[in-house]
Amino acid sequence: MIIICDKCKTRFRLDTSLIKKTLFKVRCSKCKHVFSVDTSPKEDVYELKQTNIEPEKKVITICNHKGGVAKTSTCLNLGTSLSMMGKRVLLIDFDAQANLSLLLGQKNEFSFYEIVQKEIDILKVIKNVRTNLWLLPSNTRMALLAQQCLQQKDFGFFLRDALKPIKDHFDYILVDTPPSVKFFTPNALMAADFVIIPTQCEFLAMNGVLQTENIIKAVTKTHVLDYRVLITLFDNSNTASKVIYAKLQKKYESKILKTIINFDSKMQESQIVNEPIAYYDDKALSARQYHALAKEIEVL
Numbered sequence: 001m002i003i004i005c006d007k008c009k010t011r012f013r014l015d016t017s018l019i020k021k022t023l024f025k026v027r028c029s030k031c032k033h034v035f036s037v038d039t040s041p042k043e044d045v046y047e048l049k050q051t052n053i054e055p056e057k058k059v060i061t062i063c064n065h066k067g068g069v070a071k072t073s074t075c076l077n078l079g080t081s082l083s084m085m086g087k088r089v090l091l092i093d094f095d096a097q098a099n100l101s102l103l104l105g106q107k108n109e110f111s112f113y114e115i116v117q118k119e120i121d122i123l124k125v126i127k128n129v130r131t132n133l134w135l136l137p138s139n140t141r142m143a144l145l146a147q148q149c150l151q152q153k154d155f156g157f158f159l160r161d162a163l164k165p166i167k168d169h170f171d172y173i174l175v176d177t178p179p180s181v182k183f184f185t186p187n188a189l190m191a192a193d194f195v196i197i198p199t200q201c202e203f204l205a206m207n208g209v210l211q212t213e214n215i216i217k218a219v220t221k222t223h224v225l226d227y228r229v230l231i232t233l234f235d236n237s238n239t240a241s242k243v244i245y246a247k248l249q250k251k252y253e254s255k256i257l258k259t260i261i262n263f264d265s266k267m268q269e270s271q272i273v274n275e276p277i278a279y280y281d282d283k284a285l286s287a288r289q290y291h292a293l294a295k296e297i298e299v300l
């Protein structure tokens with residue numbers, strides 16, 4: 001975690017896994033100031049309060065058939081921005097790669113696998129990771145779910161059913177999905193009220209959006225699931241990006257979110273230290289853009 005000296009405001013990275021206590025003292029190596037650090041979660045998952053807010057877009061699934069388009073980064077950073085606006089946000093790592101869990105420094109935790117196959121209470125699996133922000137982590141055992149459950153009746157409703165008892169605890173539930181279509185994406189789409197399709201402005205990525213649209217239609221045959229396309233990893237200096245952006249705007253019109261997320265090296269730095277960008281550097285371009293996205297999603 002990042003620790004900031006109370007006195008000189010120098011930022012340090014501290015490996016808290018080496019420290020047994022949750023409340024301890026540290027000495028700043030720059031100004032020698034001694035101050036207390038409290039790493040205990042600020043709220044306990046068993047003390048979740050009911051929220052009366054029932055936004056139409058409570059469960060937002062973030063998906064794109066194409067890999068590496070910033071699905072996980074969007075889930076983490078949009079969720080963080082919403083949580084900083086005072087919303088109670090649950091992030092669901094619904095990908096056996098467990099990248100979302102890794103970005104939050106969570107490893108080898110229980111996951112949706114244990115909820116389904118070992119009947120562990122979902123509230124025991126959900127962890128409070130920041131103020132107003134919770135995580136349902138993933139682990140590599142999640143990969144077994146696809147094999148073990150595909151034959152089961154109603155396998156596409158596992159996530160929707162698991163969320164029913166806890167939905168009232170949160171204002172938003174954001175689901176990160178893998179690029180593959182098997183098991184996870186259909187489950188995440190059946191649980192969703194709304195979908196965000198992140199995409200880069202690249203020629204092949206346009207095809208990814210089209211495929212994802214078709215997957216949404218194929219999975220949700222009985223109802224219409226609304227979606228928006230989010231431009232990510234945008235490079236202002238790249239002419240091809242601008243051309244593809246214009247094409248996407250023409251094709252998808254109002255389905256394209258106004259907020260664009262630029263390529264930002266600060267985002268990559270933040271991921272090295274397991275911090276959402278807004279906690280790492282709230283002034284960074286991508287932090288400001290994810291805040292703007294959160295506001296845009298709020299009023300959609």
Ligand SMILES: Nc1ncnc2c1ncn2[C@@H]1O[C@H](COP(=O)(O)OP(=O)(O)OP(=O)(O)O)[C@@H](O)[C@H]1O
Pocket residue numbers: 066067068069070071072073074095097099177178179232233261262263264265267268271286
């Ligand atoms: N705004 C950004 N600026 C710079 N790099 C970014 C930004 N957003 C994401 N990245 C980087 O792009 C890469 C892909 O991001 P991410 O893992 O979020 O994509 P993904 O769609 O979830 O990938 P996968 O399909 O494998 O799950 C990562 O290395 C991440 O650090």
Ligand SMILES: [Mg+2]
Pocket residue numbers: 071072073095099176177178
């Ligand atoms: Mg991902």
